[in-house]
Amino acid sequence: MYRIVKKRVLNPTVTLMEVEAPAVARKCEPGQFIILRVDENGERIPLTIAAYDREKGTVTIIFQLVGATTEKLNHKEEGEYLQDFVGPLGKATETEGLKRVAVIGGGVGTAIAYPVAKKLHDDGCHVDLIVGFRNKDLIILKEEFEAASTNLIIGTDDGSYGKKALVTDLTVVSMNPIMIDGTGMCGGCRLSVGGETKFACVDGPEFDGHLVDFDEAMARGAMYRDFEMHAREETCNLFKQEVK
Numbered sequence: 362m363y364r365i366v367k368k369r370v371l372n373p374t375v376t377l378m379e380v381e382a383p384a385v386a387r388k389c390e391p392g393q394f395i396i397l398r399v400d401e402n403g404e405r406i407p408l409t410i411a412a413y414d415r416e417k418g419t420v421t422i423i424f425q426l427v428g429a430t431t432e433k434l435n436h437k438e439e440g441e442y443l444q445d446f447v448g449p450l451g452k453a454t455e456t457e458g459l460k461r462v463a464v465i466g467g468g469v470g471t472a473i474a475y476p477v478a479k480k481l482h483d484d485g486c487h488v489d490l491i492v493g494f495r496n497k498d499l500i501i502l503k504e505e506f507e508a509a510s511t512n513l514i515i516g517t518d519d520g521s522y523g524k525k526a527l528v529t530d531l532t533v534v535s536m537n538p539i540m541i542d543g544t545g546m547c548g549g550c551r552l553s554v555g556g557e558t559k560f561a562c563v564d565g566p567e568f569d570g571h572l573v574d575f576d577e578a579m580a581r582g583a584m585y586r587d588f589e590m591h592a593r594e595e596t597c598n599l600f601k602q603e604v605k
């Protein structure tokens with residue numbers, strides 16, 4: 362069991378949790394992820410390692426409320442426990458020898474950009490950190506971004522803060538396909554990259570964005586949408602009943 366030592370609501374749909382997981386904290390690197398289960402009947406969901414503290418033995422995750430499991434996770438409070446917290450999984454971001462880098466992320470994807478920017482900045486690299494949000498109210502981690510960059514550019518789609526711009530000029534993308542085992546066995550996270558089949562859990566999750574077949578990735582990502590909507594409605598109803 363893995364204790365939640367800190368919970369911070371970053372905006373109405375995004376929450377940060379710091380979780381006691383010493384074995385993961387000891388070995389993890391930016392770019393990697395964990396797979397957790399909220400309780401013993403829960404499904405396994407992958408979340409990026411947003412930060413880690415090797416001394417405290419904790420790992421931080423930042424998640425967006427999109428469905429049943431993230432909803433259930435968000436109902437957990439400080440001092441409560443998660444059933445499983447497996448990792449680190451995936452490959453670490455290659456940062457060695459880099460001198461000047463632009464790190465780009467949008468919305469909750471900035472949770473993926475943050476640890477990479479921090480590692481590069483800590484290693485003395487010049488980091489231009491470019492983050493985008495739909496509007497001012499959805500901006501998260503502003504202080505953390507400032508500390509992890511040489512030059513921070515914040516954009517919003519509607520211009521309510523910073524530059525009115527989309528963060529579209531990506532070169533490397535971090536892919537979020539459906540994952541099940543996270544070890545290259547089930548094929549759930551299969552992608553076509555430059556005409557080759559890749560597994561995001563072991564070959565990624567980062568790939569050259571110009572080579573990814575996004576039409577296929579989006580079609581595969583939408584396969585379970587009806588089922589997921591149903592599961593979320595059931596979870597919401599369950600919590601409504603508990604509150605009564």
Ligand SMILES: Cc1cc2nc3c(=O)[nH]c(=O)nc-3n(C[C@H](O)[C@H](O)[C@H](O)COP(=O)(O)OP(=O)(O)OC[C@H]3O[C@@H](n4cnc5c(N)ncnc54)[C@H](O)[C@@H]3O)c2cc1C
Nearest residue numbers: 406407408409423424425428429430431537538539540589
């Ligand atoms: C390597 C990786 C890192 C990720 N990091 C983050 C992160 O740091 N923060 C964050 O908010 N989200 C992250 N995600 C996405 C996150 O896993 C999904 O939002 C989560 O699984 C949704 O579960 P749900 O039951 O709440 O929603 P559901 O209603 O079940 O699903 C909503 C959507 O989430 C995605 N999803 C559902 N199940 C899975 C699964 N088993 N594997 C992958 N995607 C799934 C699908 O796109 C689906 O349409 C990451 C995904 C991957 C693959």
Ligand code: FES
Nearest residue numbers: 541543545547548
């Ligand atoms: S999650 Fe099963 S092969 Fe990648």
